[in-house]
Amino acid sequence: NAGVIQTPRHKVTxxxxxxxxxxxxxxxxxxxxxxxxxxxxxxxxxxxxRNQAPIDDSGMPKERFSAQxxxxxxxxLKIQSTQPQxxxxxxxxxxxxxxxxxxxxxxxxxxxxL
Amino acid sequence: GDQVEQSPSALSLHEGTGSxxxxxxxxxxxxxxxxxxxxxxxxxxxxYLASGTKENGRLKSAFDSxxxxxxxxxxxxxxxxxxTYFCAGSGTGGYKVVFGSGTRLLVSP
Numbered sequence: 001n002a003g004v005i006q007t008p009r010h011k012v013t014x015x016x017x018x019x020x021x022x023x024x025x026x027x028x029x030x031x032x033x034x035x036x037x038x039x040x041x042x043x044x045x046x047x048x049x050r051n052q053a054p055i056d057d058s059g060m061p062k063e064r065f066s067a068q069x070x071x072x073x074x075x076x077l078k079i080q081s082t083q084p085q086x087x088x089x090x091x092x093x094x095x096x097x098x099x100x101x102x103x104x105x106x107x108x109x110x111x112x113x114l
Numbered sequence: 115g116d117q118v119e120q121s122p123s124a125l126s127l128h129e130g131t132g133s134x135x136x137x138x139x140x141x142x143x144x145x146x147x148x149x150x151x152x153x154x155x156x157x158x159x160x161x162y163l164a165s166g167t168k169e170n171g172r173l174k175s176a177f178d179s180x181x182x183x184x185x186x187x188x189x190x191x192x193x194x195x196x197x198t199y200f201c202a203g204s205g206t207g208g209y210k211v212v213f214g215s216g217t218r219l220l221v222s223p
Contacts, residue, residue: 003156033209043202043213056209091157099208100145102162107155 004106006092012112013082021077021109025094032075033093033103034067043091049075050097082113117141120201120214127221132172132189135199135217139182143203146177146184147211151198160186160199191221 005024013019025032034046036059047057049069060067064082069075079086089108095101117140127133137146145164149157161168163177163184172191177184184201201214 031209033211035211042215043211045210048209059210089155093211095209100164100204101209102145102147102159103202103209103211104159105149105157 004092004094004104006090006106006109008109009107010110010112012114014114015083016081019079019082019086019111019113021079021090021092021111023075023077023092023106024073025075025092026104027073028096029094029104030072030097031095031101032069033095034075034077035091035093037089037091037108038087046077046090079111082111084113087111087113118201118203118212118214120217122217123215124218125220127188127191127195127219129192129221129223130190132187132191134188135186135201135219137184137201137203137214139184139203139205141205142179142182143177143184143205144179144208145204146175147202147204148175148184148186149200149202151200151216153197157200188219191219193221193223195219196221 007022032049037043045059047067048055052069064080067077091108092106093103095103119138148160161175167176174187199217202211
């Protein structure tokens with residue numbers, strides 16, 4: 001079991017460019033979560049998929065951020081027109097499902113927007 | 115919203131000694147997880163508790179949902195235990211895990 005896989009591990013973009021982050025959940029896990037971690041805000045919930053369906057995107061900035069889960073083996077987080085304040089570590093987690101199920105985190109993608 | 119206060123923020127231990135980390139929750143949590151961030155920055159799952167206590171080697175965790183706290187005890191600390199430890203609770207938001215701010219543990223000879 002390779003755990004949750006996130007690619008790339010590091011990404012540097014220029015202001016205004018697009019960034020796409022990838023997550024491969026643990027096989028058999030039906031729930032996928034995206035979080036963002038910054039020194040100032042700590043860990044913030046972004047969005048949640050269950051059985052590939054978007055359940056809750058209440059943490060997603062309304063503009064420029066979108067997430068998809070086209071199949072059970074991967075999810076993407078896309079940030080359009082990146083801004084310096086988007087710089088953070090983006091974490092993906094998966095769980096077997098169930099509202100309070102244990103979550104397993106990937107290593108994160110460190111996004112730096114210059 | 116749900117908040118987690120984790121203490122201490124930093125802890126220094128000599129090899130062979132022990133201590134406890136604590137997380138206080140502002141609301142009732144249904145479950146708590148403890149993680150350690152490894153040298154590569156990945157969060158390693160240590161414990162998942164819906165109640166009671168669990169023990170794994172030199173680590174022991176307890177969770178009291180009613181009293182709104184969880185603890186992580188480390189005994190006979192070893193150099194390789196150094197790192198940052200986080201608690202996280204599943205509260206009113208269910209799947210929206212809320213994290214403590216972390217405890218940076220340094221174990222020295």
